Amino acid sequence: MINHKNPKIRTHLVIVNGPNSPFANDNEEFISLVLSTGSVISGITYINVRTYNRNTLIGKGKIDDLKIKISEEEFDLLVFSHDLIASQERNLEKILKCPVIDRTRLILDIFAKRAKSSSGKLQVELAQLNHLSTRLVRGWTHLERQKGGIGLRGPGEKQLETDRRLLGVRIKSIKSRLKKIEVQRSVNRKSRMKSAKTVALVGYTNAGKSTLFNTLTSSETYAADQMFATLDPLFRPLKLSSKDEVIMSDTVGFIRELPETLVQAFLSTLEELCSADLILHVLDVSNRNLYENKHSVEKVLKQINAHNVPVINVCNKIDLIRNQSEIFSIKDGVQVSAQNGLGLDELITKISNMLEPKRTLKRIKLELGQSRVRSEIYQLSNVIEEKVNNDNEIEILCEIDDISYERLKKNEKIEAIQSKIANH
Ligand SMILES: Nc1nc2c(ncn2[C@@H]2O[C@H](COP(=O)(O)OP(=O)(O)OP(=O)(O)O)[C@@H](O)[C@H]2O)c(=O)[nH]1
Ligand SMILES: [Mg+2]
Structure with missing residues (x-):
């Protein structure tokens, strides 16, 4: 485990490129992740492999080379850019005689370091425990603390069983506390x-969400050039005009191949996005992996079912682009610089337009049994007429805004058979 109390932990990075390597050519991001833990990098070894070894990820020859390379160096921890299964991690530690962690563990440790609120801490601990449950022969300091260390000394099967049982108890207790939260x-x-109405900021980590949040809502949330600076969701009012106000939220950033244990643990935080009226997807246009990063955020949005919420693509950090033609083409994107305020008026106008309840006159067709959606239509719209047609279907003529209509459509099968702009 990276000791966060000691910022001078020395790491040696092992960057593995192989078939289907998800991070090929993206060593910069991996290095940023490592630096985000506050540790220093003593050395880097790049390893290309044609096939992955089941027991040690990299083959014997590469391990021997690595051994020689690190033999002269002083460091505390080897960090692999590639995810390792439990047995690979164990075998590598045994052969190389030093602690080994992988990218998932690195991200989990960063999250653990950043978590401030009690729910954030619980979510991270849940992710860590789930990750550790496949690696049950490690240090158990947190569990020892729980039980005062009694009965947890000495290796062997018996300890493993106790660990497993304690782990199960702890996971259950965290889940029930999270449920209450x-x-x-x-x-x-x-x-x-x-x-x-609520507007949620989403985006790849370090894209500038918190900076935009701070500028727009005149807050002073922590924004920093480090990955996963924000973990706990925050809400602040945002004035769109002298009379209109919405609530804006800032939340945890995404990363490519976000460890599944974290997605699961942060599901409730992420699912808040589904109930937003509008999502601002903040993109760092100065990042050369812009498109890949955009895609991985969209993938998580889909995974949590938030892909039906309307989105504005906010192309941030345009101040860093010297040549305007270099700005990547993002469909309907609003170009801004959260840092110096460029383009923010246009963004506010776009947010207002998207949220303004432009009502459309719609004739919506439902089956007779769809009573839940029928009552929702009554709640969300101004119903003008309702009748049962010759096919025994309900037809409701109503004035409804686009966002409400999209929300109805998301949950139920309905059909608009007539639509025109309402007069008011
Ligand atoms: N040049 C420039 N830098 C910016 C701009 N917006 C944000 N930054 C910088 O980008 C870095 C990351 O900004 P944050 O606002 O913390 O990013 P975030 O998306 O909230 O990041 P996480 O919370 O880590 O996911 C900081 O160093 C900001 O100062 C911008 O418009 N221009
Ligand atoms: Mg942030």
Whole structure:
């Protein structure tokens, strides 16, 4: 485990490029991740492999080369850019005689370092425990703390069984505490949604979400040139005009191949995005992996079912682009610089336009049994007429705004058979 109290932990990075390597040519991001832990890099070894070894990821020859390379160097930890299964990690530690961690573990450690709120800490611990449950022969300091270390000394099967049982107990207890927090969050969310529309910031880590959040809402949230600076969701009012106000949220950033344990643990935080009225997808246009990063954010949005929420692509950091023709073409993107305020007026106008309830007159067709969606239509729109047609279907003529209509359509099969702009 990286000791975060000691910022001078020395790491040697092993960057592995092989078939289907998800991070080929993206060593910069991996190096940023390592530096984000506050550790120093003593050395880097690049390894190209044609096939992965089941027991040690890299073959014997490459291991021997690595051994020679690191024999002269002083470092505390080897960090692999590639994910390792538990047995590979164990075997490598045995052969290389030093602690080994992989990218997933690195990200988990960064999250653990950043978590501030009690729910954030619980979510990270859940992810860590789930990750550790496949690696049950490691140090158990956190569990020892839970149980005062009694009965946990000495290796062997018996300890493993106790560890496994304790792990299960701890996971269960965290899940139940998180469930209670989620109930409270959902109450808060509902009351927020009642009082105002919500706009959620999403984006790849370090894209500039918190900087934009701070500039737009005049806040002073922590924004920094490090990965996963923000973990806990934050909400602040954002004035669109003298009378219109929405609630803006800033949340955890995404990364390519976000470890599944973290997606699961942060599901409730991420699912908040589904209930937003609008998503601002913040993109760092100065990052040469812009398109890949955009795609991986969109992938997570899809995974959590938030891909139906309307999105504005915010092309941030345009101040870093010297040649305008270099700005990547992002469909309907608004170009801004969160840092110096460029383009923010245009962004506010676009947000207002997207949220303004432009009502359309729609005739919506439903089956007789769709009573839930029928009552939702009554809640969300101004119903002008309702009748049962010759095919025994319900037809409701109503004035409804696009966002509400999209929301209805997301949950139920409905059909608009007539549509025109309402007069008011
Ligand atoms: N040049 C320039 N830098 C920016 C701009 N917006 C943000 N940054 C810088 O980019 C870095 C990351 O900004 P954050 O706002 O913390 O990014 P984030 O998306 O909230 O990152 P995480 O919370 O880590 O996911 C900081 O060093 C900012 O100062 C911009 O418009 N121009
Ligand atoms: Mg942030």
